[in-house]
Amino acid sequence: MTGEALLTVDGLVTKFDAADGVVHAINGVSFDIRPGETLGVVGESGSGKSVTMMSLLGLIPSSVGRIAAGTARYRATSGEVDLLKLSERQFGRIRGREIGMVFQDPISSLNPVMTVGRQIAESLQRHLGLGRRESRSRAIEMLARVGIADPSHRVDDYPHEFSGGMRQRVMIAIALAAGPRLMIADEPTTALDVTVQAQIMALVRELQAESELAVIWVSHDLGVVAGLADRVLVMYGGTIVESAGVDDLFENPQHPYTRGLLASIPGTGLAGSRLASIPGTPPSLQHELKLCPFADRCSHAIDRCARERPGLTPISADHSSACFWDIDASRQRDGVAVIAQREGM
Ligand SMILES: Nc1ncnc2c1ncn2[C@@H]1O[C@H](COP(=O)(O)OP(=O)(O)OP(=O)(O)O)[C@@H](O)[C@H]1O
Ligand code: SF4
Ligand SMILES: [Mg+2]
CATH class of the missing domain: 3.40.50.300 (P-loop containing nucleotide triphosphate hydrolases)
Structure with missing residues (x-):
């Protein structure tokens, strides 16, 4: 601090x-x-x-x-x-x-018809001007960073394919993708x-x-x-x-x-x-x-x-x-x- x-x-x-x-x-x-x-x-x-x-x-x-x-x-x-x-x-x-934002209900904050990878990549493209390929590999990195196993496959999954805790991790990945x-x-x-x-709190720390x-x-x-x-x-x-x-x-x-x-x-x-x-x-x-x-x-x-x-x-x-x-x-x-x-x- x-x-x-x-x-x-x-x-x-x-x-x-x-x-x-x-x-x-x-x-x-x-x-x-x-x-x-x-x-x-x-x-x-x-x-x-x-x-x-x-x-x-x-x-x-x-x-x-x-x-x-x-x-x-x-x-x-x-x-x-x-x-x-x-x-x-x-x-x-x-x-x-x-400023990254994470709300209580990831289901209503995440876009249900877009893969989580695209949602992270979109933030990277919009805010950091990264290209498609680069933002995809950064999205995989972010998913790994927040503790999602097998991120190079999970990047193409939709929000409903994740459990509640994993969806909240995805939300954190999106919130932090552009380095707020x-x-x-x-x-x-x-x-x-x-x-x-407790896992999410440890992750944030x-x-x-x-x-x-x-x-x-x-x-x-x-x-x-x-x-x-x-x-x-x-x-x-x-x-x-x-x-x-x-x-x-x-x-x-x-x-x-x-x-x-x-x-x-x-x-x-x-x-x-x-x-x-x-x-x-x-x-x-x-x-x-x-x-x-x-x-x-x-x-x-x-x-x-x-x-x-x-x-x-x-x-x-x-x-x-x-x-x-x-x-x-x-x-x-x-x-x-x-x-x-x-x-x-
Ligand atoms: N759109 C709105 N129109 C009228 N009043 C509202 C509106 N949104 C919030 N309020 C009022 O503002 C006050 C503060 O609400 P707020 O949602 O910030 O509470 P909170 O501390 O987040 O509560 P919770 O723990 O239930 O999430 C409440 O009295 C709520 O009814
Ligand atoms: S909390 Fe109680 S004692 Fe303190 S100002 Fe309010 S009414 Fe008075
Ligand atoms: Mg509230």
């Missing part, structure tokens, strides 16, 4: 125009990622993980939604661009070339069994070790993220509620939502309130977010939470949380209470 950020997202706001009004899906998301880094993005369903990634990739159709604010400075090989301001034509040089510097993977292993998931590939790995599964990420963003209600190095997040979670999320994984030592047992439902996104999105479900809410929206505030060099609750003061209070109890006061 090296110094300067590859991508810096600042104040992303994305809205949808639904039949019954505006959906405030993303409410000011800011983060960055450095070359070689793996950033895990977690949060429950509807928290805005996919919409954030789709916004960055120019995949929000103007017929349904819009990016209302923000910048996403990406340091492309040919110079810096703002991903939130690119035209569809300009994105043609970014998606697949600078960032890979955005949205729940890429969710549909796969645990063993295949291996590929990263060979280059400075940065990876954004979206998952609702904190266990997967723990095994893969250097740093984690926790999303809730279209905001980032906590951002920290992976060890720090697991050892010293700050935000009440993160603590609930971690308590729902067995063996984390954070016994108690399982996420499922936190009363209430995710916030309505029908209105602009003016207060803490977690306020309705939070057992630590104080008066201020009903008046203001907390911003993401640094706790230490690489750890931020968006919460007014003073966790240290609570610990001290609890400590005093325990001592008082012990001493029979």
